[in-house]
Amino acid sequence: MDSYNAPSPTNSLPRKYIHFGSFHLDVQRRELFKDGSHIKVPSKVIEALLILVDNSGKIITRETLRARLWPHETQINCDANVNTTVNKLRHVLGDSHDRPVYVETIPRRGYTFIADAQFVEESPFVSGEKSALVPGLSEGTVFPTMKSYFGALAASQWFTAGAISLFVGAVLFGAAVVLFIHRGY
Numbered sequence: 229m230d231s232y233n234a235p236s237p238t239n240s241l242p243r244k245y246i247h248f249g250s251f252h253l254d255v256q257r258r259e260l261f262k263d264g265s266h267i268k269v270p271s272k273v274i275e276a277l278l279i280l281v282d283n284s285g286k287i288i289t290r291e292t293l294r295a296r297l298w299p300h301e302t303q304i305n306c307d308a309n310v311n312t313t314v315n316k317l318r319h320v321l322g323d324s325h326d327r328p329v330y331v332e333t334i335p336r337r338g339y340t341f342i343a344d345a346q347f348v349e350e351s352p353f354v355s356g357e358k359s360a361l362v363p364g365l366s367e368g369t370v371f372p373t374m375k376s377y378f379g380a381l382a383a384s385q386w387f388t389a390g391a392i393s394l395f396v397g398a399v400l401f402g403a404a405v406v407l408f409i410h411r412g413y
Contacts, residue, residue, distance in 0.1 A: 246281055248345040249329065251321065253277065260320070272297050273316045280317075280331060280341040289338035314339055 246253040250263050258274045260267045269277075279296055280288055290310045297313065314331060317323075323330045330343045 245348045245351050246278075246345050247348055248281070248343045249321075252351065253281070254351065267320060269320050270316065272313050273320060276313050276317055280339060281345045284341045284343075284345050287334050287338050287340050292338070 244255055246255060252261050253259070253274075254261070255278065258271065260269050260274065260277070275297055276293060279293060293310045293313070298309065314333075318325065318328075318331055321330045325333060328342060330341060332340050332342045334340055
């Protein structure tokens, strides 16, 4: 299993979810969401994110990241693996090396998480809706991916209806033009 464990419960801040920007991270399940949609992220990238967020504002050296992400590996290329992992993290977050919003590189020292991260006890996507689809879930549990899927489905139904209406309109207009041209024959 991965080497990083969630912060200790002795800290007074709740640690089930981390919210920053348009992202929220389920610490226990190691899942990242953007605007309620699940993003598939490699486990080492999630672990790097957890390490950086848990030490927000502090410089985390490449060696510290390497030791936390690959504690039993001594024969790996530390800089290349750490750099690749951080670059993947930036890509997932839509961040830039030149204009960082989340992860800033501190030249010749390491990285720091610069965004405002809030540690919360409940997911920001829990609502008053009931989940009748999955037995055993607590009342009010809603899956953001299902919610966004059904929203997209409703939007695609309107798009389909509009496209069909345009097609039928074009066919009728074409028929009217043909009848108008051939009316005298």
